Amino acid sequence: MKLPDPVSYAIPAFVLLIILEMWLTRRRGVGRYDWRDAGASLTLGLGSTIAGALTGAAVVAMAVWFYQFRLFDIPFAWWAFLLAFVLDDLAYYAFHRSAHRVRWFWASHVIHHSSQHYNLTTALRQTWTGFLSLGFLFRLPLFLIGFPPAMIFFVAGLNLVYQFWIHTEQVGRLPRWFEAVMNTPSHHRVHHAVNPRYLDRNYAGVFIIWDKMFGTFQPEEDSDRPRYGIVHALPTLNPLWAAVHEWVAIARDAVRSRSPSELLGRLFGPPGWQPGGAGETSETIRARWQATNPKQEA
């Protein structure tokens, strides 16, 4: 069964919504845009599309290969699409959490977080090196269960389209029932923030319930305005450096490693890890912040 690519169909809406958001930003004075940052984000989005086109065939081939070992024959039925959408979102949660907790995966994902702005162009700031970090492995169990690859790629496209609109400061908080179940601009602002309270929280793609189930949920606090970006912010708006900087740092650190365990830590430890506990990980940053703000609870 041939299914459309939801992202391709959504692109005109993406462009119109970006223009609308720019106008609202100017009119309301809420949120931030910078032409240099927006240009870098959009260029990274185009680069990601090109990288995806170059490696897509290999990913599809791997999915089809795994699918032949499936446990069940799941038909193209409406309930199967629903189930696939929910389970794909769970797989996304697992991938996304790993992408923040394992430096190898972070090296690809950091691109998406490298802007200090948070607007709809940030949503398009996507990885060029996802194939290299093997992030697609997280979806393979779905093919082994028996979901057809075309169905999974379709719902994954829907998932990506959903995640576009939550990258904005123009939407405050939505009705409580919606905020309770779905990922929203408010929840995702927390995810993109470097405030110690917010670090490594809210990994959800579509359903925020995964974070609530697995203990990684943090609501946005009015008293703690999100500051966006990464802990060690990039000193340039150059998109090429945004795409490769963490891989360059990994290579440099790997060469400097003095033991196999140090090498493993530098490749697969949490971002910021250094031997002997000298690094700046989310945990150490949060602990330092709590030490200087004893009344705060993370």
Next chain:
Amino acid sequence: MILLLSALAILLLTALAWGMGFRNRPTLDESAACAEAEGRIAGFRAAAVALADGGRGAIVRGLDGSLVLVLPLGDGWLTRSLPRHVATHVSGQVMEIALGEPMLRRIRLPMAARPLWLEEALA
């Protein structure tokens, strides 16, 4: 063809952002420099500020004596904790600080009037 259209769309959207005035180059005052340093460096509490000329950067001293550098980046700021014995060089009214990072090896901070605490900290 699709690639060309995409590149054109990027140029148009970027130009639109520029045309709508999203091209600020803000300047710092003391309170903004403190807020930036405290907001970006967990646990940092500002005690004193040395502003660069024209407000295009700052060095902020913390209550614990640590130093944080604030540099302009686009319409915002970039912060870095300065190591205790960072290599610095003063040339006339410009401070040069060697950070040694890729893409940020050495920065030049125009600062004609430097407070004594800064001279001592970087001596």
